[in-house]
Amino acid sequence: MPSHQAFSRGFFRDRDLDYMTRVLLGRAAYGGSEVGDVLATIDRIEGRVDWRREWTRTARRARVSAESQRSRGDVVGAGRAYLRAATYWACVAEAYTEGDDHEGLLGAFHAHRACWDAFVDSFGGAHVRVDVPYEDTTLPGYLLRPDATGIPRPTLVLTNGSDGALSGLWSGGAAGALARGWNAFVYDGPGQQSMLLDRGVPFRPDWEAVLTPVVDALVARPDVDGERLVASGISQGGYWVPRALAYEHRFVAAVADPGVVDVSTRWMHAVGVSMRGMLDRGEREAFNRDMRIATLLPGLRRALAYRSRAYRSRDDWFDLFREVRTYALDDETVSRIATPLLVTNPEGEQFWPGQPERLAALLGDRAQLVDFTAAEGASLHCQPLARQLTDERVFGWLSAQLPGAAPGSEAPQGRASGVSGQASQG
Template sequence: MRVHFRSTAFDYQTLRAMAYTTFDGAEVGEVLATVDRIPDGDAESWYEEWSRTATLVERAADDALDVGRSRTAGHAFHRAHTYYRTAEFFLDPDDERRPPTYERSRETFRAGLNALDVPVERVTFPYEGTTLPGYLFVPSDGDGSATTPRPTVVCLGGFDSLAEELYFLCGVPEALARGFAVVLFEGPGQGAPLREDGLTARPDWEHVVGPVLDELERREEVDDERIALVGVSFGGYYAPRAAAFDGRVAACVAFDHMHDLWRASADDAPRLARAMLYAPDALVNRLAALGERTSVDAGWLMANSRWVFGIDTAAELQRTLREYSLTADARRIDCPTLVLAGEDDHFVPVGLADEFVELVGETAVRRVFRTEEGAAEHCQVGNLTLATDTIYDWLTETLAASRSSPGTVSDSTTGV
């Protein structure tokens, strides 16, 4: 689904920002007015123009708050959050503008929650001598309290998402309206743990999710027999990986699927990718450097990979990506699993979703979103209403049923 740019990375990030209109995290007019000022592929202009929009919208939020218009302020703060996050996106990891822009995205998000009086608690989870930050959202009971044990959705981000962004991408307002408690948190290679503590990604995410589940089991608001994981993008590897090794996960959603990271990355040119596995490191690195110089898409992907994975070269990246595969462990997943995929996903091919469902076995179902539905891009960012309704319909049915009887999804491409 092309929105504005020829550059795939610029255009997808535009669609990603626009998607959050669904949950009041953006406005179409503000997004289109911003990208209209940005030359295709100009990363510096991208930062400047999105920052300009974010600042204007944050100022409007402050003005509304000053005169007591809290809902107006809350909506504007949340739009400003999206625009600051988007502004930061293509900056180099060591760019001095990145920390303050990230901080503005985080603070405007929290200001929006406060202004809108959203029920939320900022939480931390112990992790290997430090802590991981998160948010706990619990719908109120009829008497105004929030102590009834709730089925709970734990949302995991991916390669570049922030916990704050997951509020919109995972449709937290919709989950709360349906009676779910929701946890958003960031692990190694993500958000604050990466930016502030230098924690890089790791493939064995059962050791990241496990401490989160330990803490949730102690919370009276959480029904510890009905905890589901929703993994977004690269989280479509993290969540199923955790489910494969931790029997406390009652249901798992791969939103979208990402069970074999190297094969997904090699899909555009599989023969060349296989050949590069046997090429000398120096050649792999030279070719990658050429791609970085000639393509903003390739440049961002390599820079973010160095940062997230804690590696230096393209040859190292090849070897690292191969560690992120569930091919050998998918059969260990014994909870109901929903695998989402899009026909036009430019990161991961639909065929890998079919393979993953087959590897997991009878507890897995899939939903393929079609071009005509406007939801066929990665993580269904063209139609988040359809995606989140699909997820929460399935979770409602699944968590009410036995672990061996997954809910169904409507999918005319599969007959499920």
């Protein structure tokens, strides 16, 4: 392979490692990584057994640099290094899968969160912690503001995916919001990060029970303009946000990056037609028997163990797959969505192929579908190597939805295809 064809040919033969490398490189756009760090680290990696060890080395080095700069009084430099360290520690934590010790996973996660908190604290009070009342506990959140003046601003509420770290949301929309004079709010919901790893709280499909308390907490604050709230769901958040919008109507507009109608389609690739029939017919014993055989394959066993840890029914294959099937938008739920929705549609979407188009079609004129292509370096799930391009299109559209926006500015830059099939050039 010619060395200049890494984008099209891949950095690793292992698709997961290749995708994670692209994500890490993409974080550099907003300071979440250093390109040299990423390339130098993967240069030492042959396969999965090396991944965690080498990223631990890189994470430790970034944290030492941050602490050294902080001790010298360079708050800005320290903050930037802490953000990179948080990214790298999150990368280490994501590498813990089946058979790994829980203490090791917790150690990497807590190192990540400590570095993230140090990054947040480096902004001189502009960024503040906000605990969101939720059932009998609270959700840990952070209101990231352009400055500490406390004036009311448009606020982007970012909902993460199934395994994303808060530091990933910095390049997933938060930095773009701050650059435009907006606030950004990031948080851990049920099954996400600290809620899962520290408190053992699993996912839930009815995300309106999560997002409504978030909105309640934000609109009560004087530094949030409650009339200019927008939302974005990243990865599996592309299901959770549309689901919540069916019942929570205080957002002016929202983004599904990418759009997801049925989370379980990703899981169903692991089973054949006959096993799907067993699920439909309620044949628990037969399904579990065949799953025990199927998971003799190390790759499938590892992937399912990783993906199942945040669900309530993780101890029984039949119950787990039946539960994941409830994470889907039915016709009644879609009919309740009134909020305008931008749906990203990256070429080569590998986790939920075809789902963005399906969501846009279900929503009709309530949605705008925006294509991202390999030719512009914006292919694959959540456009990992094109986060600035994503922000240009997303914020262009969101800005046009805010009260008082100038007419005629609705279309994002680049090729955007609405559900009517019409295309526009920016």
